[in-house]
Amino acid sequence: xxxxxxxxxxxxxxxxxxxxxxxxxxxxxxxxxxxxxxxxxxxxxxxxxxxxxxxxxxxxxxxxxxxxxxxx
Numbered sequence: 001x002x003x004x005x006x007x008x009x010x011x012x013x014x015x016x017x018x019x020x021x022x023x024x025x026x027x028x029x030x031x032x033x034x035x036x037x038x039x040x041x042x043x044x045x046x047x048x049x050x051x052x053x054x055x056x057x058x059x060x061x062x063x064x065x066x067x068x069x070x071x072x
Contacts, residue, residue: 007045010026 009070011029018030020043027043033040033053 010051010054011044011046011048013057016053016054
């Protein structure tokens with residue numbers, strides 16, 4: 001599920017994310033993990049560059065989105 005400008009964020013290709021649009025037309029990304037785990041924000045600030053709950057819904061060539069940049 002790739003949606004909108006969020007392609008630069010992990011959320012744009014995460015199976016745990018769902019796009020939500022308000023009645024006024026604002027777009028947000030809902031993290032479904034927040035329903036069961038309070039460590040996850042319901043609507044995370046974008047862009048998300050690292051997330052331990054990331055689950056790819058599409059394969060991105062040459063990427064390793066689960067890698068923690070702080071470990072380099």
